[in-house]
Amino acid sequence: MLTIGKLGAAAGVKVPTIRYYEQIGLLPDAERSSGNQRLYARSTQDRLAFIRHARELGFPLEAIRDLLGLSDRPDQSCSEVDAIARTQLQAVEGRIARLQALKGELERMVDQCAGGRIGDCRVIEVLGDHTHCSADHSRDLHGVSE
Amino acid sequence: MLTIGKLGAAAGVKVPTIRYYEQIGLLPDAERSSGNQRLYARSTQDRLAFIRHARELGFPLEAIRDLLGLSDRPDQSCSEVDAIARTQLQAVEGRIARLQALKGELERMVDQCAGGRIGDCRVIEVLGDHTHCSADHSRDLHGVSE
DNA sequence: CTAATGTCTCTAGCAACTAGAGGTTCAAGG
DNA sequence: CCTTGAACCTCTAGTTGCTAGAGACATTAG
Numbered sequence: 001m002l003t004i005g006k007l008g009a010a011a012g013v014k015v016p017t018i019r020y021y022e023q024i025g026l027l028p029d030a031e032r033s034s035g036n037q038r039l040y041a042r043s044t045q046d047r048l049a050f051i052r053h054a055r056e057l058g059f060p061l062e063a064i065r066d067l068l069g070l071s072d073r074p075d076q077s078c079s080e081v082d083a084i085a086r087t088q089l090q091a092v093e094g095r096i097a098r099l100q101a102l103k104g105e106l107e108r109m110v111d112q113c114a115g116g117r118i119g120d121c122r123v124i125e126v127l128g129d130h131t132h133c134s135a136d137h138s139r140d141l142h143g144v145s146e
Numbered sequence: 147m148l149t150i151g152k153l154g155a156a157a158g159v160k161v162p163t164i165r166y167y168e169q170i171g172l173l174p175d176a177e178r179s180s181g182n183q184r185l186y187a188r189s190t191q192d193r194l195a196f197i198r199h200a201r202e203l204g205f206p207l208e209a210i211r212d213l214l215g216l217s218d219r220p221d222q223s224c225s226e227v228d229a230i231a232r233t234q235l236q237a238v239e240g241r242i243a244r245l246q247a248l249k250g251e252l253e254r255m256v257d258q259c260a261g262g263r264i265g266d267c268r269v270i271e272v273l274g275d276h277t278h279c280s281a282d283h284s285r286d287l288h289g290v291s292e
Numbered sequence: 293c294t295a296a297t298g299t300c301t302c303t304a305g306c307a308a309c310t311a312g313a314g315g316t317t318c319a320a321g322g
Numbered sequence: 323c324c325t326t327g328a329a330c331c332t333c334t335a336g337t338t339g340c341t342a343g344a345g346a347c348a349t350t351a352g
Contacts (some may be wrong), residue, residue, distance in 0.1 A: 003299080003349095004297065004298090004299075004300080010221055014340090014341085015298090015299085015342065016340075017339085017340065017341085019300090020321085020339075020340060021302095021343090024339090027263055033348085033349095035300090035301075035347075035348045035349075036299085036347080036348080036349095037298085037299055037347095037348065037349085038299085038300090054250075055339090057248050057251060057252060057311080058245075058342085060338080060339090061338080061339070062338095066194055080278050082256065085252060085255050085256050086256055088252055089249065089252040089253060090246055092248055092249045093249060094251060095241075095245055096242060096245050096246060096249065096289060099241055099245070100205075100242060101241045101244065102202070102203050102204060103235065103238050103239060104322065105233040106203060106231060107204060107235065107240060110228065110231050110232055112237060113224060113227065113228045113231070117223065117224060118216055118217060118219060118223070118224045118227060142161055149318095149329080149330075150329090150330075151328095151329060151330075160309090160310085161329090161330085162309075162310065162311085163308085163309065163310085165331095165332095166308075166309060166310090170308090170345085179318090180317095181316075181317045181318070181330085181331090182316080182317080182331065183316095183317070183318085183329085183330055185329090185332070186329085199307090206307080206308090207307080207308070208307095290312085
């Protein structure tokens with residue numbers, strides 16, 4: 001049996017995140033020691049690694065919840081699993097396409113900044129002007145900052 | 147003078163978002179009509195279009211706040227503006243690179259899903275296994291979902 | 293035995309909005 | 323002039339996926 005800290009270190013997930021996953025029902029309620037501390041079986045490490053990897057791949061927690069539910073019923077068709085993965089793939093492709101349009105626009109901005117005064121700055125000017133927009137980025141308004 | 151609805155329509159920003167921007171100080175407090183409704187000058191439309199475009203380009207609101215502050219002092223050097231844009235460009239390039247790694251992994255998953263039962267499903271298997279990871283995606287853990 | 297570290301619960305905060313309740317004001321049609 | 327309905331107001335709370343902190347208890351190394 002592992003304590004939460006060992007589990008987190010083994011799976012590469014921070015301790016509060018594990019408690020959060022338990023809270024939202026993504027992990028089952030952990031067993032407890034006599035002193036009320038969470039104890040985990042090895043299998044939980046696999047489940048947690050699964051979650052982590054899926055998160056890294058950009059799957060939202062709701063999709064991961066579905067995948068975990070599906071993986072608990074190994075005799076059914078995997079078409080649903082496939083659909084979730086395909087949806088995710090499409091989302092990633094869309095993000096890449098839009099980010100590449102943004103990249104082009106940013107490059108133009110930086111190239112045109114001649115190092116003068118702000119009054120002449122192309123960056124400011126381009127940001128105030130939509131006419132060079134090469135795509136509809138409106139669906140990019142969230143989740144892009146870093 | 148424009149009402150908030152007209153302004154929003156003209157700049158492509160939703161009404162509650164405009165009020166939110168005012169609340170956090172990104173837009174100055176609007177003038178009010180006798181009946182307490184917000185009224186905007188045309189110049190606000192430009193400022194709002196600037197914000198919208200910068201958001202579409204992925205600039206966080208804090209960076210936009212800085213840019214707006216800089217654009218109000220047009221006689222200074224634009225090196226700061228340039229730096230903000232370059233930072234943003236780097237962030238976008240990093241995101242693209244990581245998303246392309248993720249795309250490859252997702253494609254492998256989908257290709258290998260032979261349409262059988264979940265017990266044999268490669269998607270589930272790959273998600274449980276980190277060994278094929280081609281990069282450290284750990285900085286991708288937020289902001290990727292769509 | 294004690295000190296340090298780990299764990300517990302709980303609340304609050306982050307970005308950047310979005311949604312809803314419940315009430316007021318405005319513009320147009322009859 | 324009056325009414326209707328859209329647009330506006332404020333306020334609170336919710337979203338996603340965590341992260342940070344407070345204050346208290348548990349465990350472990352020396």
